[in-house]
Amino acid sequence: MQEGFLLMALGMGAVFAFLVLLIGLVKGIAVLVKPIAHLLEEPAVAVARPAAKAATQSEDKTLMAAAVAAVHMHRSRKK
Amino acid sequence: MRSLKLLLIAMFVFVSAVVFNTTALAGPDATVSAPTLSEQELADHANNLTFTKDIGNGVKAVYYTWHKPAIVYSVSFLEGQTYNGYRELMILSPKDRSKGTLRLSAASKIISIGKLVKTKCQLEAGNFLYTYSVPTVIHDSKEKDTQANDLKFSVMLTNLWHSTGIYDIIRTTNADFKSNWHLGAGRLIMMFVGIVLLYLAIFKGFEPLLLVPIGFGAILANIPMAGIDGPDGLLGMVYYVGIKTGVFPLIIFMGVGAMTDFGPLIANPKTALLGAAAQFGIFGALIGAVLLTNVGWVEFTLKEAASIGIIGGADGPTSIYLTSKLAPHLLGAIAVAAYSYMALVPIIQPPIMKLFTTKEQRKVKMTQLRHVSKVEKICFPVAVTLLCAFLLPDAAPLIGMLMFGNLMKECGVVERLSNTASNDLINIVTIFLGLSVGSKLNAAAFLNFQTLGILVLGLAAFCVGTGTGVIFGQVMWFLSGKKINPLIGAAGVSAVPMAARVVNKVGLEDNPQNFLLMHAMGPNVAGVIGSAVAAGILLNALT
Numbered sequence: 001m002q003e004g005f006l007l008m009a010l011g012m013g014a015v016f017a018f019l020v021l022l023i024g025l026v027k028g029i030a031v032l033v034k035p036i037a038h039l040l041e042e043p044a045v046a047v048a049r050p051a052a053k054a055a056t057q058s059e060d061k062t063l064m065a066a067a068v069a070a071v072h073m074h075r076s077r078k079k
Numbered sequence: 080m081r082s083l084k085l086l087l088i089a090m091f092v093f094v095s096a097v098v099f100n101t102t103a104l105a106g107p108d109a110t111v112s113a114p115t116l117s118e119q120e121l122a123d124h125a126n127n128l129t130f131t132k133d134i135g136n137g138v139k140a141v142y143y144t145w146h147k148p149a150i151v152y153s154v155s156f157l158e159g160q161t162y163n164g165y166r167e168l169m170i171l172s173p174k175d176r177s178k179g180t181l182r183l184s185a186a187s188k189i190i191s192i193g194k195l196v197k198t199k200c201q202l203e204a205g206n207f208l209y210t211y212s213v214p215t216v217i218h219d220s221k222e223k224d225t226q227a228n229d230l231k232f233s234v235m236l237t238n239l240w241h242s243t244g245i246y247d248i249i250r251t252t253n254a255d256f257k258s259n260w261h262l263g264a265g266r267l268i269m270m271f272v273g274i275v276l277l278y279l280a281i282f283k284g285f286e287p288l289l290l291v292p293i294g295f296g297a298i299l300a301n302i303p304m305a306g307i308d309g310p311d312g313l314l315g316m317v318y319y320v321g322i323k324t325g326v327f328p329l330i331i332f333m334g335v336g337a338m339t340d341f342g343p344l345i346a347n348p349k350t351a352l353l354g355a356a357a358q359f360g361i362f363g364a365l366i367g368a369v370l371l372t373n374v375g376w377v378e379f380t381l382k383e384a385a386s387i388g389i390i391g392g393a394d395g396p397t398s399i400y401l402t403s404k405l406a407p408h409l410l411g412a413i414a415v416a417a418y419s420y421m422a423l424v425p426i427i428q429p430p431i432m433k434l435f436t437t438k439e440q441r442k443v444k445m446t447q448l449r450h451v452s453k454v455e456k457i458c459f460p461v462a463v464t465l466l467c468a469f470l471l472p473d474a475a476p477l478i479g480m481l482m483f484g485n486l487m488k489e490c491g492v493v494e495r496l497s498n499t500a501s502n503d504l505i506n507i508v509t510i511f512l513g514l515s516v517g518s519k520l521n522a523a524a525f526l527n528f529q530t531l532g533i534l535v536l537g538l539a540a541f542c543v544g545t546g547t548g549v550i551f552g553q554v555m556w557f558l559s560g561k562k563i564n565p566l567i568g569a570a571g572v573s574a575v576p577m578a579a580r581v582v583n584k585v586g587l588e589d590n591p592q593n594f595l596l597m598h599a600m601g602p603n604v605a606g607v608i609g610s611a612v613a614a615g616i617l618l619n620a621l622t
Binding site for chain 2: 001003004005007008010011012014015016017018019020021022023025026027029030033036037038039040041065066069072
């Protein structure tokens with residue numbers, strides 16, 4: 001039993017520590033790459049379009065859902 | 080027409096069975112018989128499993144000497160054959176000892192095999208297993224076959240009957256049902272379990288990509304006498320190459336990385352904490368397993384408990400990776416539980432999410448995520464790999480492969496590689512992973528109270544993970560000044576992208592204009608990293 005709780009403390013501690021460091025890392029990267037962030041942007045849009053298909057698809061879905069919701073609201077207001 | 084076809088098939092089956100029987104199985108009768116062991120020799124080795132004795136002319140005989148009887152689970156060697164070292168010969172289950180595999184320590188020629196060395200037979204102390212000699216040279220040249228086999232119809236028919244699955248199941252079920260049932264009737268039950276898995280996958284849409292191969296693998300592996308899951312069988316070899324070594328789950332993880340967009344996590348990194356909180360499910364189930372052992376309902380060792388807990392990580396490859404390292408005998412049950420519950424996420428999660436949140440909280444709208452530049456997305460996988468390398472090398476195989484896949488996707492210059500990793504390669508590996516996991520579904524390992532415990536604890540792990548994720552979501556809701564919707568905490572239990580979709584759906588129920596999908600993807604992908612870290616810790620602590 002004690003071993004179980006020990007593992008839990010150790011494991012959760014490690015998971016939280018790792019992800020907290022990850023947050024710091026991501027924030028650090030965001031600051032560090034700011035001066036060069038524009039570098040890949042322009043060509044990236046043209047080159048990476050087929051690869052980014054999955055992402056745009058789900059965005060399309062969200063857009064579509066938003067549009068449907070808007071129409072729905074509009075209609076219900078009319079009544 | 081149809082009956083003719085059936086007749087042809089039946090004839091083909093008969094003929095091929097007879098040919099198989101006369102060529103492969105009909106070895107020469109044991110010409111070298113081994114002397115029985117003396118009382119003294121037996122007494123000396125009563126606490127060892129086997130004893131090897133030199134019986135002259137360079138021939139050695141191996142005896143079973145453990146002082147309690149053993150049941151032969153499987154036999155996979157033939158008389159007159161020469162095998163390499165480490166080749167599996169048979170699996171024994173001695174009373175009061177763990178089930179074990181007997182292997183050759185060095186290349187040997189098997190000269191004769193004892194009469195009792197047959198599947199499902201019972202061995203007593205002093206029983207002779209086999210004789211062998213150690214050849215100095217191995218060759219494969221054979222004499223020309225001059226002796227005509229005199230085939231008799233009656234013999235052929237008997238042999239044919241003896242080679243059918245029905246005969247094998249009847250023989251096993253008749254002989255000592257209590258200790259042998261899982262080798263005979265148990266196979267039938269496991270084939271039925273395989274069919275149930277196929278039904279769930281095909282008609283109910285439960286993770287079909289995995290449960291179809293797993294279900295069919297279970298059927299194949301339980302075919303009597305075919306030995307498809309044995310050391311020379313297809314699934315046995317695939318299991319050895321891909322799962323025992325941990326290669327398959329890692330390749331799948333690479334594919335997952337090539338399919339995952341870490342953008343939402345990079346845009347709002349603090350949601351990673353939700354992915355960490357949901358990992359409580361893993362350790363909650365681990366403690367649950369230890370508790371069940373303490374109460375005395377089901378016996379689990381700490382390694383087994385850890386493998387069960389990882390179901391709460393809601394991540395198939397991670398579960399399979401950790402279980403294959405810590406408790407391979409539970410692999411079938413744990414994989415089935417993990418994938419079944421992942422399919423049930425839309426049913427398990429919503430009630431728990433609603434229990435821990437108020438209607439007002441569920442309506443909270445989150446601000447739109449900022450744009451993430453490509454450079455950031457490229458730096459992310461490299462940085463995470465380095466972080467893992469410095470802090471937790473035990474999780475490096477999992478996280479390293481995940482991040483490598485992601486780098487291939489984001490860098491945009493190796494589209495061919497990233498397409499292969501996320502399509503063809505992951506599909507090929509999934510087929511073999513599913514089949515070989517299914518082949519571990521045998522009656523002895525699956526039809527027991529441990530499996531029941533695993534199913535209950537797995538469900539508990541999902542519930543606890545969802546609960547702690549949402550509760551931590553509450554904390555962040557409070558700390559952020561009511562700007563974070565606590566619902567997204569539920570997505571912390573990985574299960575990408577199912578859990579995030581569930582969050583989106585529950586959010587829409589209370590506020591039809593609240594789209595939480597992208598916000599939930601942050602904790603969702605952080606959950607993948609979190610469960611890989613947890614797996615690394617468990618591996619480190621328990622091996």
